[in-house]
Amino acid sequence: MTKILVIEDEEAIRENLLELLNAKEFDAIAVENGFQGVQVAKEKKPDLIICDISMPELDGYGVLQALRSEPATAMIPFIFLTALVDKANNRKGMELGADDYLTKPCKPVELLKAIDIRLKKQAIINQQQSQKLEELRSSITFSLPHELRTPLNGILGFSELLLTELDTLEPDEIKEMVEQIQTSGKRLYRLIQNFLLYAELELISTNPERIKALRNYQTEQSNSLITEQATQQVKQVQRQADLHLKLEYTQLNISAIRLKKIVEELVDNACKFSVPGTPINITSQINNNSFILSVSDKGRGMKPEQIESLGAYMQFERKLYEQQGSGLGLIIVKRIAELHGGSLNIESIPDRQTTVKVILPTNSN
Structure with a gap:
């Protein structure tokens, strides 16, 4: 009742x-x-x-x-x-x-009509929230076991070898296995963090009050933050010489941690899907009260149908390339941009170039 x-x-x-x-x-x-x-x-x-x-x-x-x-x-x-x-x-x-x-x-009829309209509207909102939660649950249930199992197998496999064969292993072999364990551990940690973040973003998207609170944060030195995060990402794969930056200063209504995540995922994708020695260009500009952050690489690119079907836990042509990762990076960036009143745009020429643009409203204050 x-x-x-x-x-x-x-x-x-x-x-x-x-x-x-x-x-x-x-x-x-x-x-x-x-x-x-x-x-x-x-x-x-x-x-x-x-x-x-x-x-x-x-x-x-x-x-x-x-x-x-x-x-x-x-x-x-x-x-x-x-x-x-x-x-x-x-x-x-x-x-x-x-x-x-x-x-x-x-009049009673006016009150009852208003009640009926509001209850029906709320029922639609509740249904949409339930559907989103069910989609989220299904996606996680489908993809989480595989994505976690791969790095976990690396950790368990190499640690078992160390335990059983330690006396017969050379120091260089031990060092290599420990490095592999650490690499798998870092990958597992990032996977878990991304799954949790995606779940959080999906829940925020159903709550207007949380969206409003999210947009109350501000980042003053956006150019410095982007430079720092992008440099950190390329350093991890020894591609500092490939990074080219051309950034404008602006104040944004987004927290530093969310802006860092956007840069982290975009630069990580650019590094993964292009070969060392090819440029990774990052630019930012202000256009019509919008902040546009662009990350371009000369990698394998994406087909139009792949861009159109961009979704959570989707990784394109995995069987061909066996690329590690949950495919969550771009959808996380897209969700963060949308929750802040912005958008994500992808322009790609297969096997030649990909440019990913994040568009955010500028601070009007």
Whole structure:
């Protein structure tokens, strides 16, 4: 049964609403002030809230603000019911996250229609969230065992050899096996971190409040950060001479850790899919209030259908190239860009060149 919380300080109106909702077979709960309303909403988790604005001590705006700041109650549909009819009050309610705004006296048919619309909209949102979670669960279940098994086998295999053959091995052989164990361990660690990050990004994408919080971060010296991260990536594969940078300074509404992740994945891909001695060009520029970060390489490239079908856990032509990795890099970059109001664009000529562009809005402050 659908649970509806009514927060109304006028007893007559409160009782009328309870009678109407119960007659329509809703599980209606009513409280007489804002403080009680916030407490009951947190405890009972209603499917919808109807709230008066003009109440003593804690008014409707305060109730809405308190509930929207709590993850457990942030997504509950919220309908204001009030005698205030000016546009300023209406706009204030909507800015705080109200879903609808009805003025007193309100006809029962108007209220019931508003409730029906909000419940149906919430049902669609819940269905989309469930679908995303199911897709995420299926993707992880399908690909995680294989991706983790490969580096784990390296760790177990070489460590077993060391344990059983240690007395017969030469120092150089021991050193080589330890290096292989370390390489496999680092790969396993990065795989786990990327799987966890992708899961986190997918969950954030279903929560407007978390998206808003994500965009409140700022990075001042974007050019310095990009230079530092890109240099670190190419150094790991001894390709410092291949790196060419041409960057513009700008302030971005993105955290340093997320911007570093974008650079890490793009430069890692450029290194993996091109041969040493070929250039990796990284540029940034401001164009029409957008920050455009481009990473280009002279590698094998991607076909149009591969770009179009870009998705999580997908790795193109794996049987041909046996390229290590979960294929999550580009989709992680794409999700980070989208969550910050941006996008990812790929331009590629197979066997000649690939340019990946991340476009982010610039800080308007």
